[in-house]
Amino acid sequence: xxxxxxxxxxxxxxxxxxxxxxxxxxxxxxxxxxxxxxxxxxxxxxxxxxxxxxxxxxxxxxxxxxxxxxxxxxxxxxxxxxxxxxxxxxxxxxxxxxxxxxxxxxxxxxxxxxxxxxxxxxxxxxxxxxxxxxxxxxxxxxxxxxxxxxxxxxxxxxxxxxxxxxxxxxxxxxxxxxxx
Amino acid sequence: xxxxxxxxxxxxxxxxxxxxxxxxxxxxxxxxxxxxxxxxxxxxxxxxxxxxxxxxxxxxxxxxxxxxxxxxxxxxxxxxxxxxxxxxxxxxxxxxxxxxxxxxxxxxxxxxxxxxxxxxxxxxxxxxxxxxxxxxxxxxxxxxxxxxxxxxxxxxxxxxxxxxxxxxxxxxxxxxxxxxxxxxxxxxxxxxxxxxxxxxxxxxxxxxxxxxxxxxxxxxxxxxxxxxxxxxxxxxxxxxxxxxxxxxxxxxxxxxxxxxxxxxxxxxxxxxxxxxxxxxxxxxxxxxxxxxxxxxxxxxxxxxxxxxxxxxxxxxxxxxxxxxxxxxxxxxxxxxxxxxxxxxxxxxxxxxxxxxxxxxxxxxxxxxxxxxxxxxxxxxxxxxxxxxxxxxxxxxxxxxxxxxxxxxxxxxxxxxxxxxxxxxxxxxxxxxxxxxxxxxxxxxxxxxxxxxxxxxxxxxxxxxxxxxxxxxxxxxxxxxxxxxxxxxxxxxxxxxxxxxxxxxxxxxxxxxxxxxxxxxxxxxxxxxxxxxxxxxxxxxxxxxxxxxxxxxxxxxxxxxxxxxxxxxxxxxxxxxxxxxxxxxxxxxxxxxxxxxxxxxxxxxxxxxxxxxxxxxxxxxxxxxxxxxxxxxxxxxxxxxxxxxxxxxxxxxxxxxxxxxxxxxxxxxxxxxxxxxxxx
Amino acid sequence: xxxxxxxxxxxxxxxxxxxxxxxxxxxxxxxxxxxxxxxxxxxxxxxxxxxxxxxxxxxxxxxxxxxxxxxxxxxxxxxxxxxxxxxxxxxxxxxxxxxxxx
Numbered sequence: 001x002x003x004x005x006x007x008x009x010x011x012x013x014x015x016x017x018x019x020x021x022x023x024x025x026x027x028x029x030x031x032x033x034x035x036x037x038x039x040x041x042x043x044x045x046x047x048x049x050x051x052x053x054x055x056x057x058x059x060x061x062x063x064x065x066x067x068x069x070x071x072x073x074x075x076x077x078x079x080x081x082x083x084x085x086x087x088x089x090x091x092x093x094x095x096x097x098x099x100x101x102x103x104x105x106x107x108x109x110x111x112x113x114x115x116x117x118x119x120x121x122x123x124x125x126x127x128x129x130x131x132x133x134x135x136x137x138x139x140x141x142x143x144x145x146x147x148x149x150x151x152x153x154x155x156x157x158x159x160x161x162x163x164x165x166x167x168x169x170x171x172x173x174x175x176x177x178x179x180x
Numbered sequence: 181x182x183x184x185x186x187x188x189x190x191x192x193x194x195x196x197x198x199x200x201x202x203x204x205x206x207x208x209x210x211x212x213x214x215x216x217x218x219x220x221x222x223x224x225x226x227x228x229x230x231x232x233x234x235x236x237x238x239x240x241x242x243x244x245x246x247x248x249x250x251x252x253x254x255x256x257x258x259x260x261x262x263x264x265x266x267x268x269x270x271x272x273x274x275x276x277x278x279x280x281x282x283x284x285x286x287x288x289x290x291x292x293x294x295x296x297x298x299x300x301x302x303x304x305x306x307x308x309x310x311x312x313x314x315x316x317x318x319x320x321x322x323x324x325x326x327x328x329x330x331x332x333x334x335x336x337x338x339x340x341x342x343x344x345x346x347x348x349x350x351x352x353x354x355x356x357x358x359x360x361x362x363x364x365x366x367x368x369x370x371x372x373x374x375x376x377x378x379x380x381x382x383x384x385x386x387x388x389x390x391x392x393x394x395x396x397x398x399x400x401x402x403x404x405x406x407x408x409x410x411x412x413x414x415x416x417x418x419x420x421x422x423x424x425x426x427x428x429x430x431x432x433x434x435x436x437x438x439x440x441x442x443x444x445x446x447x448x449x450x451x452x453x454x455x456x457x458x459x460x461x462x463x464x465x466x467x468x469x470x471x472x473x474x475x476x477x478x479x480x481x482x483x484x485x486x487x488x489x490x491x492x493x494x495x496x497x498x499x500x501x502x503x504x505x506x507x508x509x510x511x512x513x514x515x516x517x518x519x520x521x522x523x524x525x526x527x528x529x530x531x532x533x534x535x536x537x538x539x540x541x542x543x544x545x546x547x548x549x550x551x552x553x554x555x556x557x558x559x560x561x562x563x564x565x566x567x568x569x570x571x572x573x574x575x576x577x578x579x580x581x582x583x584x585x586x587x588x589x590x591x592x593x594x595x596x597x598x599x600x601x602x603x604x605x606x607x608x609x610x611x612x613x614x615x616x617x618x619x620x621x622x623x624x625x626x627x628x629x630x631x632x633x634x635x636x637x638x639x640x641x642x643x644x645x646x647x648x649x650x651x652x653x654x655x656x657x658x659x660x661x662x663x664x665x666x667x668x669x670x671x672x673x674x675x676x677x678x679x680x681x682x683x684x685x686x687x688x689x690x691x692x693x694x695x696x697x698x699x700x701x702x703x704x705x706x707x708x709x710x711x712x713x714x715x716x717x718x719x720x721x722x723x724x725x726x727x728x729x730x731x732x733x734x735x736x737x738x739x740x741x742x743x744x745x746x747x748x749x750x751x752x753x754x755x756x757x758x759x760x761x762x763x764x765x766x767x768x769x770x771x772x773x774x775x776x777x778x779x780x781x782x783x784x785x786x787x788x789x790x791x792x793x794x795x796x797x798x799x800x801x802x803x804x805x806x807x808x809x810x811x812x813x814x815x816x817x818x819x820x821x822x823x824x825x826x827x828x829x830x831x832x833x834x835x836x837x838x839x840x841x842x843x844x845x846x847x848x849x850x851x852x853x854x855x856x857x858x859x
Numbered sequence: 860x861x862x863x864x865x866x867x868x869x870x871x872x873x874x875x876x877x878x879x880x881x882x883x884x885x886x887x888x889x890x891x892x893x894x895x896x897x898x899x900x901x902x903x904x905x906x907x908x909x910x911x912x913x914x915x916x917x918x919x920x921x922x923x924x925x926x927x928x929x930x931x932x933x934x935x936x937x938x939x940x941x942x943x944x945x946x947x948x949x950x951x952x953x954x955x956x957x958x959x960x961x
Binding site: 002003006010013014017018020021026029030033036037040043044046047048049051052055056059060063064067068071072095097098099101102103105106109110112113114116117123124127128132133134138140143144147148151152155156159162163166167169170171173174 | 882
């Protein structure tokens with residue numbers, strides 16, 4: 001049962017991403033992106049990272065995607081016009097060099113995964129034997145919270161600064177009446 | 181043995197020798213400014229006084245000899261020194277005695293000549309060299325002075341060097357003399373090799389080394405122990421004879437003397453009549469003990485042929501100085517013949533008398549030429565002032581000149597009461613005495629000499645009559661006047677010396693001549709009193725008859741011959757000897773020289789040029805190599821970098837996705853590489 | 860049984876898709892989407908390995924950070940795209956070639 005769900009989520013994610021990158025219509029591509037994000041969030045749950053899944057939905061779907069959609073929809077007419085033009089083909093013609101590189105990377109990564117499968121890394125085996133594996137009954141939120149405030153406080157603060165910089169920068173970049 | 185100390189005669193001899201040289205130096209250093217003759221005349225007069233003193237001290241007394249070491253080669257020493265005996269003292273007196281009148285004469289003759297400062301300089305040099313030659317005590321020193329005399333002669337013949345004839349004549353004189361000098365040198369070498377010394381007294385005195393050396397079998401053995409094949413004795417004699425023959429203008433090396441007349445007449449009188457040409461005769465007399473029978477025979481042949489042939493050539497010449505030049509050659513032939521027959525005392529006596537009257541002949545000829553030159557310039561005529569065909573009737577206008585020239589002519593022809601009669605007839609007598617003892621063809625020698633005497637009388641009479649007595653050939657000679665007193669005084673003095681009182685009390689008998697008494701040889705041919713009376717009479721009659729013929733032909737003007745026959749042309753063209761030399765020697769030599777020039781130009785220069793061309797070829801190759809290979813390599817590298825840069829530039833497309841693609845591609849490569857490594 | 864490998868394979872596929880989008884799409888927004896896909900694939904990897912880190916929860920924490928960073932990045936990138944469009948009147952990356960070596 002679990003495996004089926006997992007495979008389902010995985011298929012949706014992978015399939016949607018494949019279709020997404022080859023679709024000509026950007027609006028539909030963005031919506032497929034939306035699908036991908038949700039599927040990936042589901043996969044997070046299977047990895048016993050429930051808080052991450054929620055954060056993914058909240059931020060990615062609710063933030064990034066909406067932003068993309070807004071940016072896309074509210075852009076200039078010429079931008080949209082570019083979309084209306086185009087071939088009748090549903091998919092964009094694949095650029096073979098990029099396809100080759102992507103496929104090569106895919107093969108390499110799959111090969112690496114296969115290697116991982118063959119020779120499990122030492123620390124994973126140790127963790128499993130020691131029982132230091134996250135179980136579904138763990139209170140991840142609690143632990144995450146504690147770790148964020150103690151162990152990972154510094155990255156946390158840095159991230160917040162970075163967010164502030166991004167905010168200011170984006171606001172300045174996108175202001176009306178002048179280039180940046 | 182040489183004396184270790186200087187006595188007064190020796191000092192005087194040194195003074196006599198070096199005074200003219202000092203004069204020469206002073207003239208040389210003062211350069212063009214010195215135009216007056218004071219230094220020159222002063223030094224030569226001083227030289228005369230010193231020489232006279234030497235003569236009085238040395239004549240008839242034992243010889244004086246002093247020497248100093250000059251240089252050393254290895255263990256052999258060579259010396260300079262003085263040898264004063266009868267012969268050298270006589271010559272030492274003779275040279276300035278002739279030179280002083282010539283100097284005085286030159287004051288007037290060479291007046292206003294632009295090169296006069298050089299003239300006094302060269303004359304001083306010549307007098308010094310000649311006097312040093314006669315008192316030199318060894319052959320090496322004599323040779324040095326011999327060369328110096330030749331050199332002074334060269335300078336003086338070519339005095340007017342801007343004239344081509346003078347320049348050519350001086351070269352000719354020097355070159356022909358050089359051939360003779362070679363003989364002198366060879367003779368010296370043979371003597372030195374055989375005897376180990378060049379000292380004249382040691383070699384040639386009465387009981388000297390040469391006299392005591394004998395020919396034993398085929399070897400010439402000396403008293404010092406060395407020996408050579410006897411052919412060297414003859415060779416030495418012939419070598420010295422060659423030297424003397426060139427210097428004293430013997431046939432066939434006489435060719436330089438007629439051409440030497442291109443020099444000033446005063447020079448001709450001093451050098452080429454009286455003194456330098458006599459140096460050869462003097463040398464032969466000095467080394468007389470060296471000559472063996474063969475050499476003496478050759479000497480007689482040479483002398484006789486010279487005397488005859490030169491007198492024959494003089495017959496048809498019309499240049500005054502050329503007649504006198506051939507006359508000199510002829511008389512020198514007499515002297516050489518005299519030495520050849522062993523009568524060197526008579527030969528030297530003839531040398532002395534000949535010096536006086538020949539110098540006088542030249543000086544008076546110079547006076548005539550000087551006058552003719554004046555006439556030419558005044559009347560702007562186009563004549564040769566030396567051509568006797570243009571002269572005539574000068575007796576009326578130049579009486580004194582006529583008188584002195586006539587006296588000299590009589591002396592030359594050998595008529596009493598001149599000194600020339602004494603010396604010439606003494607030679608003839610001795611020739612007859614010699615021929616009486618010889619066998620074979622030698623008997624013709626005295627008759628040839630008689631014929632030469634006849635010719636002599638004829639040509640000198642022709643000269644005097646045509647110049648002075650015959651009717652004048654040009655109208656303008658009427659304006660001629662007597663010579664300058666500076667020219668006349670020396671001539672009168674010389675005329676006085678040409679007469680008998682200077683030499684002998686008795687005008688007709690040569691036995692009384694004191695000069696001869698002082699130089700008697702060791703052995704003479706048996707005297708035959710028949711010859712002593714018959715020969716002079718016959719010779720005198722012959723000369724008088726020649727005078728008569730010349731009078732008829734030239735003074736009266738009744739010349740019966742055509743003047744174009746073969747004999748005439750042979751005489752006039754001087755036997756074509758010059759032409760022969762030109763064709764046989766000069767032209768082949770010039771051709772050879774041109775041939776070598778061509779070889780030098782083609783082969784030697786060709787090789788050098790060829791090497792140069794090869795060098796340039798290699799340089800060209802190297803340049804090509806450098807340009808195309810070395811530089812090509814460098815350029816290629818540059819082009820490679822350029823091409824590579826151009827190629828790599830294509831990657832900068834400006835498209836960001838292209839950059840990303842490249843990045844990912846490289847990472848991919850690295851990953852694949854790692855995978856392969858791991859596998 | 861869901862092993863680590865499954866997650867890794869899925870992540871690889873999403874990564875490849877995202878890579879293709881970055882390299883081949885002619886629209887800057889699609890390139891941005893591609894970048895987001897890549898980031899998502901990476902975060903998936905993080906989370907998958909983070910399961911074996913119970914002691915420090917490192918995987919999950921950094922996954923959170925990555926998500927935040929991706930969002931910030933998108934925001935800035937979109938601002939840049941707008942500016943680029945105002946300058947070049949095109950958001951086709953191929954048209955922006957000012958850095959081309961002439």
